Amino acid sequence: MLHESLWRENADVIRSCLEHPFVRGLADGTLSHDAFRYYVAQDALFLRAFVRAYALAAAKCADLDHARLFHELMTGALNELKLHAGYAAQLGIHLTHVKPDPATSAYTEFLLRVAWHDSLAEIIAAMLPCMQLYWYLGTELAASLYPQHPFEDWIGTYSSKEFKQLCTRLEWLLDEVASDCPAVRDAYCYAMKCELGFFSAPMENPP
């Protein structure tokens, strides 16, 4: 299966994400309030681009069942944005005033470039790492949960059955639509590297 071989080929970047100080802080609950605040604000900007990319992917589907799946994924991303709006309200972030970090711009501009300009297979390859990685991190971090863990909601969202279902369906679609070619591998690998950069940004930007 293509989605499995891509995941395996990028194991080193995935391990770096799991071992990243930001993710370790989420796991043991020691991540600073400021770093989480920064991350939530940037992630909201990222998700907006993700929603647009899903819409563009749907527009490129000749098969209506595939388009329906993107509709569901888009709904999932919009629900994630609601979760962020909730965090933002709690953390006192005005999402409309947030400026993109260079790591966010690199990721969103890559996604939008692929979504507008490239094939459906490349779009899925660019979007799947985020889904797979968050499911993986959610389930890995679920083992670290303790009563009143400060990031329980975050971990719960990404280790949920609903999230896994969306991730699995996107994996299925990649296998269905894409062939193992350099453009697909490159889009997947670059997106995974963008994920790693995304975790570094909140640690490198003190308020």
Place this chain on the structure above:
Amino acid sequence: MILGEFEESTLVGAAGSLWREATEAPFLAAIRAGLLPNEAFHRWLVQDYLFVKGATTFLAVAIAKTPRPAQKVLISGLAALDMELDWFEEKASKRGFDLNAPPHPTCRRYVDFLVASAYTQPFEVLLGMLYGVEVTYLCGWSALEPTGPYAEFIDRWSNDQFAQYVRRLLDLCRQHVHAGQQELFNEVLRHEHEFWRMTWKG
């Protein structure tokens, strides 16, 4: 060559220090001093070629969105980029440089920014971006005398014909003013600065 009109243009003036950062670079200073390391030249040539390939996509999409009279200038620019790609291929082949090398992340970010913007921004903003891409190269390279081992490279981006093209782009920006033009012009300058830094430091 008179570059004052470009440096005095509203877009450049409002960009503040970004302008200097986008047009002055250790890479260019090293050419002037005759001390450019081969490694930096190799990196620049390959990455600039990959950038021009991306800029061709940007320009092709921008042309499709631009109304007819302004389109003419952009079409001539696209033809020039096509010739530039041929020229880069010839230079690389002579030196044995591999143009199939992967793009450096800095080059990649610049191209992603250009192509994503080509699809999402109005044509007036794209005109400002294209002007930014070209005017920074014109002014950066024009600070050098076209002599020495890199004379042909210096001349390529400091000759009168190129300056005339950039002047036509500036005229188009003035004819098609847009509230979003400055912000993305500034963003082009930031990418130019990063690009020069990459050619020098790797």
